[in-house]
Amino acid sequence: MSEQPESNAQPTAPAHGAPAQGAPGQGAPAGRPARKRMVDLDPSGQVTQREPDRGGRQFMNYSFFKLDPAFRRLPHAEREEIKAEFMAAADAWQADAPAAKGLIQRSYSLVGVRGDVDFMIWRMAFDVRDFQDAQARLNRTRLMGYLTQPYTYTSMNKRSQYVNRVEGSGHGLEILPGQGRYLFIYPFIKTRAWYDLTPHARQGMMDEHIYASEPFKGVRINTSYSYGIDDQEFVVSFDSDYPQEFVDLVHRLRYTEASNYTLQDTPMFTCVKKDLQETLDDLA
Structure with a gap:
């Protein structure tokens, strides 16, 4: 994938941008009217000494699980009992919490799609400690004795500095996940050279990138930030009903x-949305 947008849940595709034609980061692509857009000249707040934001934000956690084949050798009745225990623990994380906490959980199967993971649970909360509670509940189940977690990504939503907010587009501070039958996920890191560019150059790249991805209306992006809280800078996920459209989008953005x-946009995960019962039934 190419340079990732600093935005959330954009209908169509990522706003990662390449420079417009002409001088780097200036102008607009041929055939496209120039956009009047305010450029954030101090995105980090370093020059203006912007005060830290301690307000509530939505955090994201993507947990990938891999099953030990030994589980499949257990008697059928025992497997079903163990899966039911795991499902009850996962469901209780939301059920036991007051609605005001805003906990969200989605499950996805990767069986037959990747060899190193079997399923993924996507969680959203406004307190990172809620992710610990969710995992602690699972850790007390017997199924976790047969599961490893090859990948776990934590990130946070915040408003884009590059894309003007559009109502319903998800460019604000919260997203509603799981709108498509598929979810495509990868961690993302920019090169250091990106941060050496002028704000206008970066904005020009983002504008052209948005333009390139605009035809892909069947892909919805969720970009979240991991600066300082995980190894990657972003976690990017795409909701869609059309894998073929996503493939063409990624190809175009190359x-x-x-x-x-x-700098990095792998590993990439193709996740199929299923309820937790179906997801666990795919295991054995």
Whole structure:
């Protein structure tokens, strides 16, 4: 994938941007009217000494699980009992919490899609400690004795500095996940050279990138931030009903100049949305 947007839940595709034609980061692509957009000249707040924001934000946790084949050798009745225990523990995380906490949980199967993971649970909360509670509940189940977690990503939503908020687009501080039958996920890191660019150059790249991805209306992006709280800088996920559209989107974005500023955008995960019962039944 190319340079990732700093936005959340964009309908269509990522706003990662390549520079417009002409001088780097200036102008607009041929055939496209120039957008009047305010450029954030101090995105980090360093120059203006912007005060820290301690307000509530939505955090994201993507936990990937891999099953030990030994579980499949257990008697059928025992397997079903163990799966039911796990499902009850997972469901109780939301059921036991007051609605005001805003806990969200979605499950996805990766059986037959990747060899190193079997399923993923996507959680959202406004307190990172809620993720610990969720995992602690699972750790007390017998199924966790047969599961490893090859990948876990934690991130946080915040408003984009590059994309003007559009009502319903998810460019604000919260998202509603799981709108598509598929979810495509990867961690993302920019090169250091990206941060050396001028704000106008970065904005130009983002504008052109948005333009390149606009035709892909069947893909919805959720970009979240991991600066300082995990190894990657972003976690990017895409809701869609159309894997073929997502493949074409990624292919097109390889040709944007912003892709020169990608340091890492793997591993990539193709996740199929299923309820937890179906997800666990895929295991054995």
